[in-house]
Amino acid sequence: MQDSVQIEARHLCKTFPMGQQQVVALEQVNLSFREGEFAGLVGPSGSGKTTFLNIAGLLDVPTGGNITVMGQPSDGASHKAAAALRNRHIGFIFQTFNLLPVYTVFENVEFPLLLQGMPKSQRKDAVWQALEWVGILDKAKARPSQLSGGQSQRVAIARAMVKRPAIVLADEPTANLDAKNSHNVLQTMVKLNEELKTSFIFSTHDEKVIQYLKRKISLEDGRVVEDSEAEARKHEAELQ
């Protein structure tokens, strides 16, 4: 089941200009993610976690190396092609939820489907189903300002999942949640990962998230210093 590679980064580098200097955010990162992963990029602030997620989500471009997302190399991909790829295959979950405040919960979740041009009746069914997955059917008509932090993040998950993406990129999804809500949200994600085979890639330094991860990748100063899957493979190879 976990055979097909969805994201493959080779010698990925990213530097940002800061005044006269160049700050290195990623340096020679080699990583690949396969279908159905529940993986996390772990590390302190400034280690390059969010930068990697931005590049993997085609929101940013690398300054060196290359990355292939769902079989499409990022170099040379136009804005339009990148947007189309995001629209079809990638869902985002943010630390601050980023729900559109003037729309209801239903409308927030409906938005990605509108971009896909899905017919109204199909759209309606898909939104109700997504709300059911995350357990907030009763809040469909509420505005984001009427929701708690946990409920808001559930709506964000529903929005990311409604189009049935292959990959969900979650940037510090529990940073603004208390422990109880964090666990609820993470359990929802685990359930979706198992039932729908959607890959979840987190950037986090939250221990609560880390304990749910099936694969843990540690970053430090833009480099991968530990990858639990690579360790396991190595261990397996040694045993054989």
Next chain:
Amino acid sequence: MIGFLLKGLLRDRSRSLFPLLTVASGVALTVMLHGWLYGVLNSMLDVNAKFQTGHLKVMTLAYAEQEEQFPNDLACTGVESLLVELRNEFPDIVWTARIRFGGLLDVPDSTGETRAQGPAFGMAFDLFTATSPERRLLKLQQALVRGRLPHQANEILMSDEFARKLGVGIGETATLLSTTMYGSVAMHNFTVAGTVVFGISAMDRGAIIADISDVQRALDMENSAGEILGFLDTLQFEKERTEAVKMAFNQQHSDPDDDFSHTMLSLRDQNGLGELLDLIVMALSLVVGIFLFVMFIVLWNAGLMASLRRYGEIGVRLATGEDKGHLYRAMLLESFMLGLIGSALGTIVGLAISTYLQNHGLDFSSFSKNSSLFMDNVFRAQVTPGSYVIGFIPGLIATVLGTTFSGIGIYKRQTSQLFKELEV
């Protein structure tokens, strides 16, 4: 999708109501300013044409050179045949002969001694003939405040203020002391038939209005008149039409070597009105231009602020898979709709205020008490076809351009940068 975006726009008052109010108020001001300035300018032209210059004026060359002194000794002779000739040659223009004169108006008491005296500015034209355009042109019936309009020989109208100053009543005699066409003293008794107020300080201070045949007799100007005025049938001054008539007439009648040959001047050639008009039009264009520019900046800034405020929303939309071109087009459509609705609202408000000012005007008589300019004391706006569209220039173009420029920021920024701003 458009319905979805429209829903968001309507719900977010800071994105819809505030920009709409900004656009509508700016547009209303533009429409009002345009109508007001246009009205004042047109009123000035109208008053000058009707009371002084006509759209065209025929005089002798010598009279034209000293026109301000009313040199009736240099007036046109053979006016009746000249009028016939003009009416035949230029039938779409209304021609009328006038005599302007100065003098002293003496009001005698019962013994014939002077009771009161004052300098008078006189204007004589055809008051009695049914086909005469003058009563209609000068709106004499509306201007009448006491008595009645003259209907028999030697009856005059006086400005009400002048009559009150001299203490002369309706039906009383007033004697004009002036000079004849040949330089001798003229003395003529008139009866005051009524008093008038034109709402023009220069006329209301000390004017008398008489029938031209009475004044021709009084000033010994048989079949003569200082000037023959021509009015375009539309009663609106048109530069090109008047210039064409003037050229045609002058080619045939004007001889620079003959002081008594006839010459035709247009409104623009008299009293420096041409230069004044050009100056006013330039000033108006400048004022309206500056106003439009300021409006443009304000609306641009509103568009910019709205776009900057929405970086968060923009970031989410991009992450969700909306492409930048679609987002940009949606923002332009949004601002176009705001600009259109705001401009329409502003135009309605501006037109309503302009129509009120057109009907009621604002009275500036206290400022023009001593003015010798032929200007209406009540300044009125004028609603023109231009009033219906002028507001859309700043309203629509500035709003859309504002969003166009501010939206470029979205294009230039890396999407991830928008996210950083989103996180703040």
